[in-house]
Structures are given as C-alpha cells and as structure tokens.
Amino acid sequence: MKQTRLAIDVGGTFTDVFVFDEETGKISVTKTSSTPSNPEQGILDGIEKAQLKGENIKVFSHGTTVGTNALIERKLPKTALITTKGFRDVPEIRRGTKLDLWDAYKDTAKPYIQRRDRFEINERIDYNGNVLTAVDPEEVRVLAQKLKKRGTESIAICFMNAYVNAENERIVKEIIQDELPDTYVCTSSEVLPEIFEHERMSTTIVNAVLGPIVSKYISTLEGEMKQKGYEEDILVLHSGGGVMTSSTVPRYAARLASSGIAAGAIASKHIAKLCGFNNAIGLDMGGTSTDISLMYEGDIRITKDWYIEYGYPIGFPSIEILTIGAGGGSIAWKDEGGSLRNGPQSAGAVPGPACYMRGGEEPTNSDANLVLGRLGIDLLDGKMQLDKEKAVKAVEKIADEFGYSNVEAANAILEVANANMCDALRLISVRRGYDPRDFALVAFGGAGPLHGAYLAKEMEIPTVIVPPHPGVAAAMGCLLVDVRHDLSKTYVKNFEQITLDELDSEFYALEKEAEILLQEEGVTKENSTLMRYIDMRYSGQWRSLAVPIGTREQSLDATLEAFHQEHEREFSFSDRNQQVEIYGLRLTAIGTVPKPEFPKFGPDGRLEDALKEEREVYFDKQFVLTNVYDREKIPVASEIQGPAIVEQLDSTTVIPPDFTAVVDEYRNLIITINK
Template identity: 35%
Template structure:
C-alpha cells in the first residue's frame, strides 16, 4: 500500500489557512480549514488546525509551511540583538544607505533604522581589492578579542560582511570559523554564503537582516517541529521562500532571508498552477486577505522576479517574486483624515480584535463590515458557518462613521468598498502599466478570503474582461505550498566585458556554481539526477549604474548570444537600446530546482456534492440599491454551470461575487471564470 500525505499551513495576518492532502492507492482527498491566527505565538494556530484535521501523523511525509514570522520580526523590530563585522572604514554602511528618499517632498522624512545598531557594528582591520587580492591580512587575534566582547554583551547572532568578499571569501571564512569556535551557541551568518554579490550596502543590509531574524525563525520552526514530533511526525518540514519555491528545514539557517514575504509568494505559485489547468498563462494575481492586497504579474506562466527589494526601508537583495503590496484587506479600517476624506487602511484590525462583525471586540468599521452590511457576507455561511459573524455590529460601526460624514449608512458601506477598490487598482497598475504591460491583455486571478468578492468590479474598472477564481481560492497560498518546487538560487559577481569573455569563461563560471548547487542539494538529501538548472546573466552597457537580468534555459553558447539578448531586453524594458555600446557582464545567476510530482493534484476533478445545488434569493446592496441576488453553494454547482449576475457563490473559505453584467462559468477543475457580458 502506497501512502503519501502532505500538510500545508500558511499563516496570514487574520487567518491561518490549512490544507491536508492524503493519497492512498491512487485515490486523493483534500481537507481544508481556516483558523484564527495567533500573532503572539503563531505556531499555536498551526497546531490547532493540525489537531482538528489529523489524528495520526505517523504516515505524514511532508509538512509545508509559510508564515509572516520573519517579516513581522523585521517590521516590529522583534529580532535578537545582533552584531555585524565589517571592513575597517565601512562601519556606517547601514546608516548611509543609498541616499534616496521614499517621498522626496516629505520635509520630515527620516531614514529607516537599521536592524543592527551602530554600537554593535565592529570594524575589522582587513582588506581585499575588487579582484580578490589581499591588501591587508586578517589577524586572528583581533577576531578572538571581538568574540570575547560579544560574549560579554550576550550577543548570539553575528553577521559578517567584508569588502569584496564576493571576489575572495578567504577572510570571511576564517572569521566565521573563529566566531563559531568562540561562541558555539551562536548563529554566524557570512555574506559569501548567502549573497556573493557586489554592491556593498545591499549585501551588508541583507546579511544584517538575515542575522537579525535567523534565531527567531530557527527557534520558531524548531518549536513547531518538536510539537509535531510529539504527535509522531517523522517526515520533513519545508519552508516556503519569497521566490515561490520551498527549502528543507535544514537549509533555514543560511536561507532565512529568503523566507521574507513567503506567504504571498506561495499564493502566486498556486495561482500559476490553477491557471495552467484551464489553459491560461498570462495572468495578474490579486490576493486580498485580512490585512493586505498583493499583486503579481505573470507572463507565460513565469512570474516577474526582483532582486532589488526592501522591507521596512531596508534593502534585501535575494530573489523575490515581484509582488506589489498595499494595505487593503478585509480587516482594513475605514477612517476620516484631517481633510475630511474617507480612507481605508493601511491600518488593520488584524486577527484580534478583528472587524466588528467578527464578535471579538472590534469597534472600528472595516472592509469586512462593509461587505457584511451589504449582505455579501452571510452569518450562517461565512467560513462554512464555522466562524461567528454578526452584521448588526457592522451596521452599528458603519452608521457611526456615516453620521460623522453626514451620509447614509448605505452610501458609507459602498464608499468604503470603492475606496478599497481604488487602492487595489493602484497596485495593479504599479505591477503592470507602470512596467510596460497592458493589464487588459491579462486575466485577473483572484484569491484570498476577499479577492473574489472584489475582483470583477476591480477588473471592470481596469478594462479587464476576464477573472479566474481558482478552486480553494480562500486557501490558495496553502495550496501553492502543496505544488511548489524545491528551489535554491545562486549568484556570483564577476565583472567582464562581453567581448573579453569567452565561451570557456561562461562554462567555467556556471560549472562552479552547478558544483556548489549539487553539493548543497545532495547534503539536503536530494539526488543529483533529480536537479534541473536555469541560467541567468545580469548585464549592462559599460558605464551604466544598474543592470538587467536575462534568463536562459542553457548555458549561453558565447558572449555574442548574451550581447544580442541584452540589446533586445533593454529595448523591451526601456523602449530603446544602443547596439554601438559595449555590454558588460556583472553577475552570474543559477536557479536549481527539484521539480515536484503534481500529477495527482493536476488530475483531481471537480465533483459536486449531492443535495447542495439549489439557490436562495436575498437582498444585497449593489450600485446604490438593494437588489435581489441569487446565492449558490460552490461545491454544489453542477458541472459546466453558467450563472448570470448579480449572484454570490459561497465556499467554506471564500465568497465570489458576480456583478450585474458578468457571467460565471464553472470549469472542469472546480475553478470559476467570470467574464464581462458583451453589450
């Protein structure tokens, strides 16, 4: 008997989403659950959901996990006291930053506080040049003296970022060895291991953030692992990354910075999987949860990736899916600004106390309250009827803010939704139009607890004609964990002009990176023959300050191929190129993947639950009037159903609104496509 079970949990700001995948002799079953998040101890919500869904953990092969623990540790400054070792003369790197301002018109602008305070930055008398030659040797005695000072201060996490260590890591390797000997219970993070890449500030900031949150994440995951072992769990824990893939728990100490923004990335992975099932590849994802709305553009099934990212104003240079986030979610609070204008978010009621209608003590009007007021969220059907909802409390708080603005409660409820839609549309434009992509050529894929409630209206305003609401939309980030590949990214700075770079140079550089990837993956327990590789080169015109990334499915045959692709990429991105200028290679990138076998999940067919195909009619507030609206149970819809708006399709984890003038079509995999009716 072959049994393979997977448990996926993704912690959001308001809810923790859980999916249990069970397979026995080719038969598959998915069980889903939403539980309230527990921000102070996030693992409690995971364990609560685990105990509700599963009694026997002995046959569980994998636990896949995404969370906001790393992100919150940075945003809330709840990491550990961290020291940073830098080359003498570069102690102020984190303070100087890049000199840019988030808002150039803000007269009171203050630079973000580094995660490592200046008094814990230690200057080390050593120096490499950009070619990797030793200018000033590293003295072992100096390192041991610094280690003694760190012990006295109780510092247990240390980052190391020496100048030009990407060209020669000898000094960082020695420093790491000495510090681990002197502080055996500490965690030492060196830049050569996580980001052997030029640009001193970005590399230093990435190392500092990694060191700052590593103990928090390691402690959290080890606590979760112990509790699962107490339940007889013998499998592996995999952690989702910001690039959409997952890594094994054993890799966490080195890769912790890659888990920032991991929840939204898992949702994108799930959206790509579900879209391909219905033959759609060019999509814009819209993930609206309890606290935020996350948008990502995907071309031909490949999400855009960024290596120039920030969290709370601090640079983080590891590859992340290029996700635009705004503070617009179900818990976003409606408020009146000093000019008397209605605002929604970015403040959120979160999981505790949550929106007023959640009956947990919330007293401020939120988007969820507006939706409950309008009749789109029904008390007996919200979260499958397992979560208490009281629209009367929504009426109270909506009425209070309506009175302040001298409008009716009906007008206020719809105004809150319109403001939230406008905020979200701006995120979609940032991810598409402002990067040279026409949103009208894409299908919007809506998920998260509130995504399908708002998507058709938002798409309509943007001129988009089609919306896909995937099956398991309310839990798609957890579903994305089930189908995510194991991915490890590598980068190496090596600057050279294309005309001076031979095919042998390219093969040699990528060959070294492949050897490193194979060694790492084998250490994690994966077979060498299971690995797949993708290659990329960062290049620029000689004299340019920033570079463009070019992706290849093979090692470039020669530098001429890189030159030609770069001219094309530059023209596509900026509308012009300069073929007469020399092209300079800056970074080499390697993406190592262990593809997952998702045949069973791909082959799952939608089967309606007998006895749930009926509908009911209730009044909802749409377009300034209370209209009759048909309510349907998603899991009871007959195969190939076609529904006309206004309609609401309810699921245990999400609610899909079909506005007037739109049609909903059920797909073979249980997903729903919404299309604008032709005039």
Template identity: 30%
Template sequence: MKKQSVRLGVDIGGTFTDVVLEVDNSSYSTKVLTTYVAPENAIIGGMQQVCTKAGITPSEIGQIIHGTTLATNALIERRGAKTALITTEGFRDVIEMRTESRFEQYDLNLNLPEPLLPRQMRYTVPGRIDASGTELMPLTRADVEPVVDQIAAAGYESVAVGLIHSYLNDAHETLVRDVLAEKMPDAMVSLSSEVSPQMREYERFNTVVANAYIKPLMKSYLSRLEGRLRDEGSHCNIFLMHSGGGIISIESAAEFPVRLVESGPAGGAVFAANIAARYGLDKVLSFDMGGTTAKICLIKNQTPKTSRVFEVARTYRFKKGSGMPISIPVIDMVEIGAGGGSLAHVDSLRQIRVGPESAGSEPGPACYGRGGDKPAVTDADLVLGKLDPENFAGGSIRLDSQSSANSLTTVLGDVLDMDATTAAFGLAEVVDENMANAARVHAVENGENLSEYTMIAFGGAAPLHAGRLCEKLGVGRLLVPPGAGVGSAIGFLRAPFSFEANRSVYMTLDGFDAEKIRSLLVDLKAEATGFVRSCDADSPILSEFKAYMRYSGQGWEIPVTLTEDQAMNPDVATFEARFIEDYTKLFGRPVEGMNIEITVWSVNATTPPETVARVSEDPGSSEAPAQGDRKLFDPVVADFVDATVVLRNDMTQGAAVPGPGVITEDETTIIIPSSRTAVRQPDGCIDILVKA
C-alpha cells in the same frame, strides 16, 4: 496507505493559518485564527481538524510543507534578537546612509526607515579586499579578537558579518567566523558571503543583518514546531517554502531564514501559475488578498516574474526605496492594498484611508466580537451584503453586523456625515481603487497591458473584491480556483524543490572571458543542485541560467535567461544578442554604441514542475441551483440589488450564475458583479466572464 501519498500544506498569515491536507486525489482544508504567541499551536489545531475530516492520524502524513509571515513580521515589528554587525573599517554606517537616493524628491520631511541595528551595535575590523577579490590589507586574528571580546561582553545572541567585496573573496569573513566560533560558541553567525554573495554593499549588509536578526527567532520556532509535531505522532520530513517559489529543507531554512521572507505569498503565485498551466494561459495577473495584505504578481508563460531584491517595512506604502532592501531571489510581487482586517480612518483632508494598520486575528475586525472597535474591510463587506454573518469561515465564526455598522458610523460616518452603508461603500471603493491603481502602475513599469490578462484570485478576501477590481482594470476574465481561500497553502504542495545560487562577478563584453564564465556557472550549478539534492534524493534536477546585464553607466540590470548550452559554451556574440533582444522588449529600443556589462550570475536548480492536464472548458450549459436571494450592494448603481445565492458545492460542470450573484463556500465568498456571468469549469474553477 503510503505515507508519501499524504501531504500537508500550512500557511501562517497575519490573521488566519491555512491548512490543506492532500490524501491521494482528495483534498481537505481549514482556516484557524493565527496564534501569535505560539504559531505552532494553530498549525497543530488545523492539522488535527483536517486529519479528522480525512479519517487519518497525523502519523500517516508523509510530508509537511510550510510557509510563514513570521520572518516578515519580525522585521516589520522589530522583534528580532539582540544582534551585532561586524563590518570593514570606514563602512560602519552603510546601512544607515543607504544609497542616498530620495524616493520622494520634494518631501522636506522625508521619513526613512531606521536601520535594524543602531550605530552602537555595529563594530568594525581592519583589512580590505578590493573589487577584483585581491587582498589590499590583511586581516589577522589579533585584529578580530578584541572586537569579538567586546561583542561577547555585551551579550549578543546573533552576529552578522559583512565585509567589503567578500562576495568575491570570503577569506576575511571566514576568519571572523572562526574567531566567533571559538569565543562565542552559543552565538548564531551569518556571513554575507553565504547569505547574499552579491555586489552593492548596502543591500548585502542589510540582508545579512536581517538574516542574523531573525535567525534565533526562526530557529526556535522551527525547533518547537518539530517537537510539537513529534508529540502528535508525526515524524515526517518538514520543508519550507522560500520567497523564490521553491522548497528548501528545514535545516536550510533555519540557517538562512531571510529566504523565508515573503514565503506565503510566493506559494500563492505558484498556485496561480499551476492554474494558468491548466488553462493554457500565458498572461495571468495573480491576485492574493488575505486578512492583512493583498498582493499581485505578473505570470507570463506560466512562470511568475522574479527579482533579486525586494523591500519590507516600507515607510511609504507604495514607494520604492522607502523600505529595507532584502537581496535574495524572490517572486516579484507588489503589495497593492489592504486585507480583510485592515483598519479605516479619516485623515486630515477628510478622506477615507485604509491601512496599513490591521486588526489581525487579535482582536480582529469589529464584527468578530473580540473587542475590536474600529472598522475593517471585513466590516464594510458585511454591511454591503457580501458576507453571510451566520456562515463565515464555514460557520465557525459568527459575525455581528450591528458591531460593524456601529464602528463604521463612529469612525467614518459621524466625521463625514454618512450613514453606515455609505461609509462602507466609501471604504470598499477606496480599497478597490487603491489596488487597481497600484496594479496599473506595476503593469506600466513592466510594459504590460492588463486588458490582455486573465486574473486568478485567491486568499480569503480576494474573491469578494476581484470582480470589482476586474471592472476597474478592464480585465475580461476572472478565475477563482477550488480552495481559493487557502490558495497559498495549496501552492506549497505544487511547488518544486528549488534553490537559486547567485554570485557577483563583474565583466564587460569587451573583456569577455569564456573560461571564467564557464567555471563560475559550473560552481553555481553545483551549489544550487546540492541544496536541492539535500531535499530530494531521486528526482531529476533542471538548471536555469541567468546573467544580469546593463549598458555601462546604467544603475540597474535586467535578467537575461540563457540556455544550458549558451551558459556552458559562452560566446560574446550570443550574450550581446540576448541582452539587446530583452532590452528592446522592455524599453522599446537598444542604445547604440554603448558597452555592455554583466554584474551578477545566477543558477536556479529545480525539480521538474508538476505535469498538469489541460482543462476542456465548458461555456455554460445549465443554470446553477439557487439557495435564494439576498441584498447585495452594487457599486455601479450605488444601491442594493437582489443577488442570487448559490452554494459552490451545488454547482456541477457547466452550471452558470448570472450576476449579480453570490457563490458561497467555507473558506471564502465569490461576488459576481452585475456585468459578469460565472460558470463552473470541469476542474472546479469558477470562470467569471463579461456578459455577452
């Protein structure tokens, strides 16, 4: 067997670690509980399970692609290394002052996230580069050495360097790195001009600090993982999923670990885009709900929406501006609610609230029987009949229904005078309505009507809630692909090798400089292509060009996509026309008489996407064989109804299950509302449509 035909995808989540093995055209998967102290243990355990299922040894694996929430969790939980920041004199407090915008205008007790580094861990050096990249004040070794001596004496593991306007001229940052390398050879160093060479110092400084903060942790983890895999006999290449939806080498990931933030959910969006291509769908809402969080992503023309900035560790769950901004290329996803392990409580207004606290895998929801005594979403799903206590996770975890009922009664029912079923109903409706609300807001912000969209649901908990979510959103079609419970891990195996290079070079259309633009984009293309070529020496590489543009006086830009010809032969009339076209699509009309500015340029180099064959859809030609009935709570009638239970593996092409129904498999359970009918399509997707 050729090694390259055997590939392993691994997604470390907050509750489960998902492992998928592809051997030629066959797929084997498993879910194991995440091991927080040593995450590599769960990977090794899962790898052994799927290799046993496939009848191969780990030495036959040709490629491993990995995504993880470790970087995100380290930032949220403040578990990073002892880190110092070196910045320009006068800018020591930028990461604490933020942008001075108020995300909750009338809240007198606004709770802003604390900066990753307190003031005493931030150091300054003289020297100054201006907004055109010209040196105004020199920086010398004599200026830098005393500062580095202080940092060395304090015993810092990692150092972030963020100087003003270094994205245009990195000479001062490079000098600081040289001094650090001489005086602190064991310290890890991150330069903002390499991590995020973009304007806006708050976002740039915060990003380089985050990179430095998690760099020792991630380097240590990736090194341990390589060692454990070698011990198992696997000497294949290891690649990491990055937050922009592509794959980078383990060396690049260790150097720029901040690019791994959101890598797991990014894999899910790639997975959904692949399904959308199979069905020829141009408007898709990807819904990923796991054990800890749930996220949505708008996918248009089989391409996930992307962004240059996103936030982690929001102090107000759905409020933009309340978290730490990370300025890197990222698939634009919105956290829209809780995961299966998210815990419920009653607030001071006697309302049921869910999350953000999660039971995770240790101890897990009450029904796991591992010491959890607070009700989680999974406990509500169990009491409402959505889960089979004897066959959860393929029977590997037996659920305790009585523990779920007791926790729901103790925490919610006794306070609100409800029985366990009513408390579970309330908890589930709060979760589903929170997710529906956030999805509506995200759609409006992007000028989209969700009734025109098809939902693709994946993640262990999504198929349990997606049908109800579609009812609330007016979405008429829901697809649950095969392997939905491990969708992000499958997405890793579908993702191209890619890397996006960004640079801030400010220019107005009045001062349009075609030669400068061409030279800049050529450099960015070479940088991005070099990263991709380090991962894949043979495949052709495609380049995608974008200019981020705005009207003068506006505070934010919109991405304008350019063809390679437009990028390599820049013309001011073309740039203006493309901006006005995209601006009008987004906001309804252009603004007359305003000058137009370009702030950021980007080139994304990527290997070609996987070629997929269109599915020949089956409208439903037979009735699926039932395993029996079970009581399922129907939120529309607020009572239990008899639901048909079907094994997904027993459904042949065209087999239909009218709602209410339950389709079970090892990694998840699909709930079919009374208003819908499910049909198995030729590729194994369960296609859930409104009843005719």
C-alpha cells in the same frame, strides 16, 4: 500508507490548511486563527482541526510569517556586526534615498543593528581580491570576548570586497565560532557574494537577526511534528518561490522574510495555467493586506529590489509581489484634508472587524460588505457568526463624517478600497510595460473574490478566475513548488571580451556549489536542474537585466540578442550599436519534488440544487433580490448569470450584474463581463 499531502499557510489573521489525499484525490480545507506570539501553535491547531495523523502525512510544506513579523515588530535577538575599519556606518548611510521623496520629516526606520553593536577590525582586500591587510587573530579574539560579555546571540560579518575574496571573512568566522560556539554567525561571502556594500551588508544583517529566530522556530516545529508521528523533512517556502528543507533554513534565514507571501503567487500561476492562461495577475486579498503578483508567458516576475522595511534591501531573488494595506480588516477613516481613506491600518485578527464580535469598533471592508449584503452573516460553514448590527454601527461613523446614509457610506468604503487595489494593479502591470487587457485576474484569499469582478471591470481585464478553494489557495501553492536555491557571483566584463569557455568555467564553480546544496536537501542528480542567467547592461548603466540562457549558453550572439529584446520590452528602448557588458552570473538550482495531480470533474447535478437562498444585495445604487449559491453543490459546466453570490467555507464570491460565471472541469469559477 502515507498518502496525505499537507500544506499550510500562516497568515496574519488565519492559518489556512490544505489537505490532498493522493489515494482518493479528495481535497479538504480548513482554517484556524493564527497565533503570532507562538507561530507553530497555529500550525498544530490547524493539523488538529483537520484531524490528521502525522504517520499518514507524506509531504508537509508550509509558508510562514515568522521572519516577516520579527522584522516588522523588531522582536530580534541581540546581534552584532563586524566590518572593515571605516565602514561601521554603512547601515546608517544606506543609499541616502527616502520612500517618500517629498516628506522631509519622515525618517527611515532605524537599522536592525544599532551603532553601539557594530564593530570594526583592521582588514583590507582590494578590488582584485588581493589581501592588503591580513586579519589579526588576537584582535578578533579580544572582540569575541567583548561580544560574549554583552550577551550577543548572533553575529554578521561583512568586509569590503569579500565578494571577490572571502579569506578574511572565513578566518574571522572560524575564530568567532571557536570562541563563541553557541552564537549564530554568518558572513556576507556565504550569504550574498555580490558587489555593492550596502545591499550585501543589509542582506547579511537581515540573515543574522533572523537566524536564531527561524532556527528556534523550525527546531520547535520539528519536535512537535515528530511527537505527532511525522518523520519526513519539513519544507519551508522561501522568497524565490521554492522550498528549503529544515536543515537549510537557518543558513539562509533572510529568504524567509517573505515566505508566506510567495505561496499565493505560486498558486496563482498554477491556477491560471490550468485554465489555459499564460498571462495572469494574482490578487491575494486576505484579512490585513493584498498581495499582487504577475505572470507573463508562463513565468512569474522575479526581482532583487525588495525589502520588508524601506532602506534595508534583501538581495536574494524574490517573486515580485506588490503588497498594499487593503484587506477585509482594513479600516476606513477620514484624513486631515477631509477625504475618505481605506487602510493601511487594519483591525487584524484581534479585535478584528466590528462584525466579528471580538471587540472591534472601527469600520472595515468586511463590515461594509456585510452592510451591503454581499457578505452573509454565516462564515466558515456557520461556525462563525457575524453581527450585522455591529457592522452598521461601525459604518455609521463614516456616514456621520460625510453626511451619507449607512448604505452610501458602506459603498464609498468599498469604492475607495477598490481604487487603492486598482492603483496597485497598474503599478505591477502598466508601469512594467504590460497591458492588463492581455491578462486574466486570479482572485483569491478570503476577500479577493468579493472584489475581483469590480477590479477587472475598472482595469478592463476580460477574465476573472476564482479557484475552488480561494481562501486557502496560498496554502495550496506550498504543494506546487520545488526545492530551489539561487546562487550568484559578481562578474564584470565587456561582452565582446569573453568566450563561451570562460563563461562555462565561471558557471561550473557555481554549479558545484549548487549540487552540494541539493545533495544536502536529499535531491538526487536525476531530479536536479541547473538554470543559468547572465546579468547584462549597456555600458554606463547602473541597473542590469537578467537574461536566461537555459542549462548552457549555445551562442553569445543569441544571448546578446535576447538582452536587446528584453531591454526593449522592459524599457521600450534598445540600442544594438551600444556596447554591452556582463555585470554578474546567476544560477538557479531546482530539485524537482513530486506534485499532486488534481482531479477533473464532470457535470453532476443541477444548478437549482445549489441555491441556498435569496437576499437583498446592493448593486448599482440599489438593492437587488439576488440568488445565493452553495459553491460545493454547483455542478461543473454550470452557467451563473449575475447578480449572484457564491458562498463557501473559506470565501464569498460576488458576481455583479452584467457578469457571467462558468464552472470549469477543475471547479474554477471563470467570470467574464457580458458584451
């Protein structure tokens, strides 16, 4: 019987494995080192370590950093761009903006496709979709042969105004595929049929450079899993917070650019709702970075303004996640102005923090936590030993620079790290019009529970939730998502000039395309849900807001009022006398996937039995003798008064003085500050 659900999250330092047995309700977790040079190997090592047999696995879902790493490291296949004559330099021109407005010397990264690999052909379609200049097939064939001689592995096709009429792109793609059958080809009208040539071209280019990489990755992983006896679809998490089957992954490769990052946000949403919170901020702090997400009234914020490298946007809807270089391996350093900094440089998996004994010598957050006693010398249930002497020696570098004692230096390192994370929390909450005091903070990842209480105190967040398995919570998120596809169409019209029938007709075309996609994924009609959204804006505005209208809009007046209310919440401003226009139509296609129901637990045992030891831990400028608990043995309904340390296989939780933690029926730690 297939009763095991397997979820894996491939991180920068560790690959996390989460296993749920449907028959017994038992959850087991494990971690193994990531293998960036051979990403599927880390997954296979994790399955081996979890002692799983492929024939017993019912569902296998995972998030991967394959796409993210390829873009950051620029390990990309030889890719060409074919575009309209006169538009070869759009990737260079971009929007003319800079990430740091005041740094005149800092350049934006080079385009993913260099100018020598970008080619123009004669074609033209006007804004209404009329073909002004048809494609010359012979010109395309000559270009195809040139690309063949160059050894081109992938081709992006992006013509101006193809979003309104894809005919010329379709013709060129057919010719290219006929001439170069082994080459990956994608068009902008298939990838992102929306206005704005830079965003559409950038997304198409990212899709093209990642296409061969993710195709090879997923086919290799499929082959390895079949050898282990797993015959079902491999589900891959994508940026929008859903999953795709392996057959769809190559078509929308750009959606994997933030695959692994999205899993944590999904897990945060699920955990918060289990605990009765509809507003929550997710803090996923791992070895190299911290990913922060926000859920408001039960929904995670979605954005289309995102990128892996600034200047090259990816236009697919994505869970809005703010990532900063603050992790357990983030390195503390002194800048040219004499200030203490923390990150974004990281010791990574290799050599790692100094205390890992893998050759690292620079002071990191993990080293600082170890020096202060907040982190024990045994990790992964004693399978990984930390060297406190090496941590002290690393932290001494900061102590010598600033004239601190080792303890003062370690404390300063963590205070700077916490300040960086608080800045990020403000960006995703206060800057968006949300009051952090109305939210719970879900702290997870290997390092999140070490810092969660301190961040909540600074931000006046009343509650911190630490899930039962914080170090692998992101992996768990991979089991909690549905098959999802996001389709869009540019549709510019004055709101007063449309009718319900016109909107229905436009949405119907998107729905037919979505139904085909879900059928290809093996989703039945009974398990399909199609949700409509309208992008709206005040006339003359540049940006628009997506207004959800459910499965069908019932009233144009109600839709208009919903836009005014959303504009008021987002920007503290609305004008019901101002003319409103529709900018685009969006459709989210959901294929419901059965999800595990995690068991509840009752009180069993005594808190005293969970006490492992007492050790000196640094709190409030002094060392305090602190109880250290084994989380696996802490019974439900227990109340732990701070200061306390809670240790487990995949993470360590710090409960500072003046804080209290209670274990709920799902074994979540609910931490609150004493009033």
